[in-house]
Amino acid sequence: RRLMKNFIDISTPGISDFLPEDTLKRNLLLPLAEAIRQAHFPDTEELKDAARNRLAFDELFILQLGVLAKKKRWQEQTGRALKINLPAIDHFISQLPFKLTDAQTKCLADIKADISKSVPMSRLLQGEVGSGKTIVAVISLFTAAANGLQGAFMAPTEILAEQHFKSVTRLCASIAKVSTLLDGVYTFEGLLDRPLRVALMISDMKSSQKDILKEKIKKGEIDIAIGTHALIQKEIRFKSLGLAVIDEQHRFGVEQRSALRSKGINPHILIMTATPIPRTLALTLYGELDLSVIDELPPGRQSIKTRWLKPEQRNSAYNFIRKQIEAGRQAFIICPLVEESEAIQAKAATAEYETLSSEVFPESKVALLHGRMNAAEKESIMKHFNEGKMDILVSTPVVEVGIDIPNATVMLVESADRFGLSQLHQFRGRVGRGIEQSYCMFLAENPSLLGQERLSIIESTQDGFKLAEEDLRLRGPGEFFGTRQSGLPDLRMASISDVGLLEQARREATRLFESDPELNLPENKALEEEIRRVWPKKSEWS
Secondary structure: OHHHHHHHHHHHHHOOOOOOHHHHHHOOOOOHHHHHHHHHOOOOHHHHHHHHHHHHHHHHHHHHHHHHHHHHHHHOOOOOOOOOOOHHHHHHHHOOOOOOOHHHHHHHHHHHHHHOOOOOOEEEEEEOOOOOHHHHHHHHHHHHHHOOOEEEEEOOOHHHHHHHHHHHHHHHHHHOEEEEEEOOEEEEEOOOOOOEEEEEEOOOOOHHHHHHHHHHHHHOOOOEEEEOHHHHOOOOOOOOEEEEEEEOHHHOOHHHHHHHHOOOOOOEEEEEEOOOOOHHHHHHHOOOOEEEEEOOOOOOOOOOEEEEEOHHHHHHHHHHHHHHHHOOOEEEEEOOEOOOOOOOOOOEHHHHHHHHHHHHOOOOOEEEEOOOOOHHHHHHHHHHHHOOOOOEEEEOHHHOOOOOOOOEEEEEEOOHHHOOHHHHHHHHOOOOOOOOOOEEEEEOOOOOHHHHHHHHHHHHOOOHHHHHHHHHHHHOHHHHOOHHHHOOOOOOOOOOOOHHHHHHHHHHHHHHHHHOOOOOOHHHHHHHHHHHHHOOOHHHHO
């Protein structure tokens, strides 16, 4: 402490403040040197809090300036303005086998307004599991095709990419005639004044078929390409990419997003997530994006009956699953780990599978799915489960996103206290996708007080956005999304869950950015240097 005190006393007089004087006064902030002194050796409790407040403000302020610079840089680029009032688009929407909800229509209007401008769209579409984001994406991709441009639809896993491919082709087939299926490309007649061609591109394909698809994409002979990160490989070239849709975007790193963006001349970008993100967090993590929210479920979507069970209720949970299977339904059982771990005494999927298939449900067909299986094994298991050939799927969290099995009515999550609220909500969203009443059971052996609070909240709440707010309050943003994935600098003093300070920093950043976006004024030079220190890669912020 003596060494540290000497160091602080010697070094702080030489520290110059990078915040403009009027920003300090307006926000009643301590000068930087004083804040550092009081953070290490506070004179009073009030000064300790004021020091933390100043240093936390700095982090959030600079983070917001970086995010706003990203947005400005994107908006300065020239994109392609699409025609949105074409008869083919209206016909496509009018022929859908269902009516769009008001929320879907509103989000679609936001997207159409964006893509009709020559500034490339950069929009985040949020919506609960089953809220109908995919159809909004499909109409947007069809709009690009109607304008003679290509669309790309990128998903984080092969299972999800194939599911999107099936959804898109099934939807088109319900409206138009499928004329051919050749080399993995579906061709639909009657939707446009030319055939509409839709293809799937994933890593787990024969190289010969991949080569054919690459060539077709390059020549513009595929209108909508659906796939995984295979779509952003260096050798993939689009002839005229007009719109890129990225699903479950937090699964992709910053580099992968920009790689897809670079496949066209500033294509419009639509990013989708089924993970409800509190607005404050969305403004920080995705501050360069405009935000649309599908905040209602289509009619007929039922609430899922949810119960938190104690260890002694395990057998009654198994009996309940047995009855559902006897009635012709299917069930998911989720375990946190693939293999047993000394450090984390959680149920392992492999061990659980052995027990369940041989001892608990010997009369049922039980399958195992985990992330260490290769793509072909996963696909085969999901195909069998989807076709009703398996009764119970024991899985690690690999099924968290995007799996759609309408006949599955029961979800049992083991060691549920080890998951966050948003993740538990995602698991719950795997059931309730058909017409039958669905159920979700959370088992926890010995939950901590925090674990008990989480389980209590999810048992009584179906609203994903409320759960996300609670998750942020209970766990903080680090667990919500890693800053590495989001491309944001690490926060040492600030917390994104500090909503008041975050909004204050955003307000100040917006004010400064409007008056001096390039930070050219003499009073902002020190601030520009600090931003470059925090955002070391120039491409990340300016």
